[in-house]
Amino acid sequence: MQKLLLLGDEAIAQGALDAGISGVYAYPGTPSTEITEYIQHSKIARDENIHCTWSANEKTAMESAIGVSYTGRRALVCMKHVGLNVAADPFTNSAITGANGGLVYLIADDPSMHSSQDEQDSRYYARFAQIPCLEPSNQQEAYDMIRYAFDLSEKLHTPVLFRVTTRMAHSRSGVELRERRGQNPIKLDPNPKRFILLPANARKLYKELLEKQKEFENCALNDGFNAYQDGADKKLGIIACGIGYNYLQENYGGKCPHPVLKISQYPIPRASVKKLMSECDKVMVVEEGYPIYEELIRGYLDESGKILGRLDGTLPRDGELNPNILAKALGLPKTCGEAVPSVVVARPPSLCVGCPHADSYNALNEAMKDFDRGHVFADIGCYTLGALPPYNAIYSTVDMGASITMAKGAADAGFTPTVAVIGDSTFTHSGMTGLLDAVNDKANITVMILDNSTTGMTGGQDSAAFGKIESICLGLGVEREHIRVIKPLKNHHEENVQVIKEEIAYQGVSVIVPRRECIQTAARRVKAAAKAKNESK
Ligand SMILES: Cc1ncc(C[n+]2csc(CCOP(=O)(O)OP(=O)(O)O)c2C)c(N)n1
Ligand code: SF4
Incomplete structure (x- = not known):
């Protein structure tokens, strides 16, 4: 095989x-x-x-x-x-x-x-x-x-x-x-x-x-993937879920001395849990994520201290597990090395040099400079990095699509002007319906759809919005003269600031589409085309 x-x-x-x-x-x-x-x-x-x-x-x-x-x-x-x-x-x-x-x-x-x-x-x-x-x-x-x-x-x-x-x-x-x-x-x-x-x-x-x-x-x-493995030392029994079982194996070199209930399929087989509970003095639940099964097994009324896990602090309540965290909980020496000390100075994430979003934020910041903070609602994508210096341009990122609807809610509440910043992929993922709400309510918002022709943040997958943004906005009822396409480049800065100012001043729904391809996607596209050309020779 x-x-x-x-x-x-x-x-x-x-x-x-x-x-x-x-x-x-x-x-x-x-x-x-x-x-x-x-x-x-x-x-x-x-x-x-x-x-x-x-x-x-x-x-x-x-x-x-x-x-x-x-x-x-x-x-x-x-x-x-x-x-x-x-x-x-x-x-x-x-x-x-x-x-x-x-x-x-x-x-x-x-x-x-x-x-x-x-x-x-x-x-x-x-x-x-x-x-x-x-x-x-x-x-x-x-x-x-x-x-x-x-x-x-x-x-x-x-x-x-x-x-x-x-x-x-x-x-x-x-x-x-x-x-x-x-x-x-x-x-x-x-x-x-x-x-x-x-x-x-x-x-x-x-x-x-x-x-x-x-x-x-x-x-x-x-069926095959859950298993009850007996062990001689019954002072402790272990319920090891998913990757938690892998970490347990690493700690004991595959020879755990305690009875282990390996769980890879839910609902948890209660008969196996009962057996482990009756055979062992204490039971530790090792699960990656929330203490769901620990809580279920413990029940609301159990205060016996028999069940150990994320709820009683034996394991940390949040974050992922790893073999060393489990080793500590089991009272064992660490099996894995410590994290390799960093040889480079840590730096915050930032937009790539030459990213079109940088030019969009520079223009937006200048257009908004006469307003107090808090008027720009953003979304999830590379452009979320606009929350950090040097831009400090956006004030929210909650879930995909929420930029438009939060901007609308804030405008409904009388907090104007409001600007929503959303990526092209996020717009077709879950921004379109929010824009329809805004049009139907004649909300006073400006939406910037940053069109870099890709889903940049997750590595450059095709964007469902490609080639369709203006027609979608028109179809949703945005007025043609308030759909403005701009080129996010330094040498277009002054005219971009002017367009943003005009649309912010407009009392209604307007859409600005800064359009320039993500430089990473462009580089990959050029490389793939060159490869295809070479192969066809
Ligand atoms: C519900 C949900 N699905 C998927 C993701 C992962 N994700 C984060 S941003 C994003 C899309 C980014 O693409 P785009 O809006 O075009 O912005 P860009 O990164 O290209 O600037 C995706 C898929 C997520 N955070 N939430
Ligand atoms: S991957 Fe593309 S969109 Fe994301 S920061 Fe880099 S250039 Fe900008």
């Missing part, structure tokens, strides 16, 4: 290709982006016509994948954890419709917030929607488990949430591949009402979902 050195994300992508998916549907977001990129670059996807272009946002991605499942074929959906908030409506409702073809939601959590606004734990979503959740403990398991996830989805007619965290997604290991299987043929679900969530159907389907819970738990008890 072939063995490859793969990132966790790549192992998942290869596993999905080998499991016979017909499409991957995704919106970029660290640490999930590499899964879709791997599939986009794979020969298998090209040869087998597997869908792999980016979606406009996580909700559209998930709904398209539900459509694939409707036909009986398999679909993978990928996003970062906060993307699941955007897709929460189809997510929870698809738990009730159930799945026809295998349907797997890959959600990448980011504990310690390396590149995110929060560290929410997606396992809560699986519990909330009452669907099975899988969580691999290493890269090989990630590869094997993705096929299992599709099989589980088809066997139990349910979508499956597949949760990874940053270290799992972004670290590499050798992965042995299995034989590849083909895609499913198109075959509709025998229950014609499954996807019609009228209340009368939904009530029946919800009861079906409740009845399936026992089966979900039985699979977690008896």
